[in-house]
Amino acid sequence: MRRKIVAGNWKMNGSQDLVRSLVGDVKARLSGLDNGVEAVIIPPALYVESVKGLSGDSLGVGVQNVSQWASGAFTGEISADMAKDLGCDWALVGHSERRQYFGETDELVSAKVGRVLQSGLQVVLCVGETLEERERGEAKAVVSSQVASGLAGVEADQWSRVVVAYEPVWAIGTGKTATSEDAQSMHAEIRRVLADMGAPSEQISVLYGGSVKADNAAALFAEPDVDGGLIGGASLIAEEFVSICRSMPASAKD
Numbered sequence: 001m002r003r004k005i006v007a008g009n010w011k012m013n014g015s016q017d018l019v020r021s022l023v024g025d026v027k028a029r030l031s032g033l034d035n036g037v038e039a040v041i042i043p044p045a046l047y048v049e050s051v052k053g054l055s056g057d058s059l060g061v062g063v064q065n066v067s068q069w070a071s072g073a074f075t076g077e078i079s080a081d082m083a084k085d086l087g088c089d090w091a092l093v094g095h096s097e098r099r100q101y102f103g104e105t106d107e108l109v110s111a112k113v114g115r116v117l118q119s120g121l122q123v124v125l126c127v128g129e130t131l132e133e134r135e136r137g138e139a140k141a142v143v144s145s146q147v148a149s150g151l152a153g154v155e156a157d158q159w160s161r162v163v164v165a166y167e168p169v170w171a172i173g174t175g176k177t178a179t180s181e182d183a184q185s186m187h188a189e190i191r192r193v194l195a196d197m198g199a200p201s202e203q204i205s206v207l208y209g210g211s212v213k214a215d216n217a218a219a220l221f222a223e224p225d226v227d228g229g230l231i232g233g234a235s236l237i238a239e240e241f242v243s244i245c246r247s248m249p250a251s252a253k254d
């Protein structure tokens, strides 16, 4: 049975006031929800400790990025071990904004995945094609290659801590969402690539991200290979984020 996960990536948004109001509100609104969904908050790293303090064990907490290095003279970086030390459960790696604005290559992403798994954290590997790649008919080839290279170094006993998030770049923050059929088709392809790599593909959760909102989440989550969502803008509004969590069917994903 696969885990059902809804993770809110705050990106570079928030403040101490927002942490105090949003985390408490999300926690209260989620109470009693029994559809098996795991809710995760991924704030800017500076707010991880505050979020963790307010959420306790009721929400997972993650960081949006880690260094490829373990420690040392790398000014401005944070390590996976530090995130683990602060009580984080998760780290995102390879978000398209990291690839686009910070030049992260598949090789770097793979090194970061390795660091996250060595630290004992769980990793969400983000993959997705650009609009140009989709229009050229290359979407599946691009995403398959990102999955295969990003996870190339995963060891057999680490797969239980791996999640993949499919985020078509053209759908991020644009209000355009992949159709649930397109998402399902890509998620099935990701699962096929995982199986080819020798991973326990039926056990690995694959999340969809890209303009997920309360009004489109149910259709996406109804697809058999869509195990949850990676939510950007809508995760900054408690009611919206919790509605998305509530949109997950109670039935098992497997």
Ligand SMILES: O=C[C@H](O)COP(=O)(O)O
Residues within 6 Å of the ligand: 009, 095, 167, 171, 172, 173, 174, 175, 209, 210, 211, 212, 230, 231, 232, 233, 234
């Ligand atoms: O990490 C989250 C994704 O980039 C989706 O962002 P969005 O929901 O604002 O489109």
